[in-house]
Amino acid sequence: MMSRKFSLASLLRLRQIGERQAARAVAEANQAVRAHTLQREQTLQELHDSANDPVDSASLLAIAAARSAGRSALADLQALEAQLAEDRELAAEAYRAQRRGVKALEKLEARHHQAVQHADLAREQHLLDDLAGTARERTRQ
Template sequence: MARAFQLAGLLRLRQIEKDHAASDLAAANAFRRDAGERQARAIAALHAVPVEATDASTLFAMAAARASSRSMLADLAALADQADAEVAEAQTAFGEAKARAVGLEKLEARHNASVLAGELSAEQAAIDEIATGAWVREREGNEA
C-alpha cells in the first residue's frame, strides 16, 4: 500500500485558504467595478442636466445642484479609491496564500513521484525474480 502524504491535511488547509483569498479578491473586484459604474452613472446623469438659467432662482438651484453633485462625485471618487485599495490588499493576500499552497503542492508531487518510483521498482524486482526463476528452472530442466 502506498504511503500517504503526511502533509495532506496542511495542504488541504492551504488550498482552502487560497480559495478563500480568491473569493475575497473576486468580491473586491466586484466592489471596484460597482463603484466605477456608480461614478460613470452619476457623471452621465450630470451631463443630462440643462445648463441654461432663465432666472435668478433657477441659477441658484443650478449652483446648489452643482455643489451637491461635486460633493457626491468626491464621495464616489473616495469610494473608488477605497475599492482600489481593497483590491490591492486582496491581491496581495491571494498571492501569499497561493505561494504557501504551491510549496506544499510541489512537495506532494515529489512525494507522489517517489511513491510511484518505489512501486515501479518493486514491480520490476518482482518481474526480474519471476524471469530469473523461470530461467533457472529451464536451465535445471535441460541439465537433467
C-alpha cells in the first residue's frame, strides 16, 4: 500500500528554503551592481565636471592631481564592477541550480499525489464492484 504522505516532503521543504536563500542572494547581488553603477556614474560625472581652467601653475598641478586621482578611483570602480558582475552571475547560477532541484522534487510530489489519488479511486472502484456483486447475489437468492 502506498503511503499518503510524500516521503521526500522534508527534502522538498529544505530545497525550497535553499531556493529562497539563493533568490535573496541574487537580489542582493543585483542591488550591489545597481549601487555600484550609480557610484561609478557619479564619479565619472565628477571627473567631467572638474574641467576648471587653471589660473596659475599651482592650480594646474592641483587639477592634474585631482584628475589623476579620479581616474585611479574610476579604474578601481571598474574593477569592482567586473567582480560584482561575476558575483551576480554566480548567484544567478546557484539560484538556477536550486530551482532545478526544487522543480524535480515538485514533479515527484505531483506524481506521488496522482498515484495516491489513483490508488484511492481504484480502492473505491473495487469497493463499488464488491458491493455491486454482493447486491447481485442477494437478488439471485
